[in-house]
Amino acid sequence: LDPRLFRATMGCFATGVTVITTAHNEVVHGMTANAFLSVSLEPPLVLVSIGRTAKMHSLLAPGRRYGVSKLSEEQEHLSRHFSGKPVAGLQPHFVWHAGTPLIAEALAHVVARIVDAHPAGDHTLFIGLVEYLAYREGRPLLFYRGQYGKLAAV
Ligand code: FAD
Ligand code: NAD
Numbered sequence: 001l002d003p004r005l006f007r008a009t010m011g012c013f014a015t016g017v018t019v020i021t022t023a024h025n026e027v028v029h030g031m032t033a034n035a036f037l038s039v040s041l042e043p044p045l046v047l048v049s050i051g052r053t054a055k056m057h058s059l060l061a062p063g064r065r066y067g068v069s070k071l072s073e074e075q076e077h078l079s080r081h082f083s084g085k086p087v088a089g090l091q092p093h094f095v096w097h098a099g100t101p102l103i104a105e106a107l108a109h110v111v112a113r114i115v116d117a118h119p120a121g122d123h124t125l126f127i128g129l130v131e132y133l134a135y136r137e138g139r140p141l142l143f144y145r146g147q148y149g150k151l152a153a154v
Contacts, residue, residue: 032083044130068110069103108135
């Protein structure tokens with residue numbers, strides 16, 4: 001299978017953009033991810049798919065927690081920064097809940113404790129039990145066909 005065809009086809013699914021965060025020995029690490037989904041309401045479960053070669057992969061394991069920050073349209077620079085294209089001089093601002101860092105001023109925050117980690121090809125699916133939720137009004141950052149976008153004004 002041609003990986004370019006795979007990416008181009010999967011890229012036709014418009015998503016929001018999250019930054020996944022975790023803290024280990026008080027050092028914060030963040031990573032941009034769009035392979036995030038809401039899985040179950042009872043119990044409340046979410047899932048993020050992390051590439052096995054990502055630094056984030058080595059930091060997540062059952063029993064640990066991850067934060068999910070759903071970015072607003074003003075936070076594209078943070079998506080770029082946390083996807084390995086560091087923005088010089090950027091000092092990301094974190095807020096903390098349940099001992100877990102989250103990106104300040106994101107549209108929504110979730111903290112989840114990892115209850116399952118399923119290997120899936122070159123990724124692992126980290127299923128988390130939701131322990132904290134919050135959201136605010138605002139407009140989301142979008143990702144579609146490899147490009148960032150915004151909702152059209154209504
Ligand atoms: P690095 O690449 O080492 O770090 C990520 C970046 O964050 C670096 O620039 C680093 O300087 C910065 N950073 C980390 N922590 C801090 C901190 N505390 N303070 C300041 N800066 C910090 N990959 C997936 O596996 N799953 C996905 O669902 C996924 N979705 C993506 C969606 C989009 C829109 C994009 C653009 C990329 C996506 N990626 C995804 C790719 C992933 O974001 C990159 O491969 C990323 O570089 C992997 O991060 P890492 O954990 O290996 O850490
Ligand atoms: P792109 O055209 O590579 O992404 C389009 C879509 O393809 C993504 O939304 C995702 O659904 C899928 N995709 C891309 N790479 C994948 C991977 N390694 N595993 C599973 N699905 C993948 O967009 P881009 O702007 O070229 O992306 C920038 C970088 O971020 C690339 O290195 C890309 O591989 C990576 N990325 C990874 C994932 C992921 O691991 N799930 C998702 C998005 C982007």
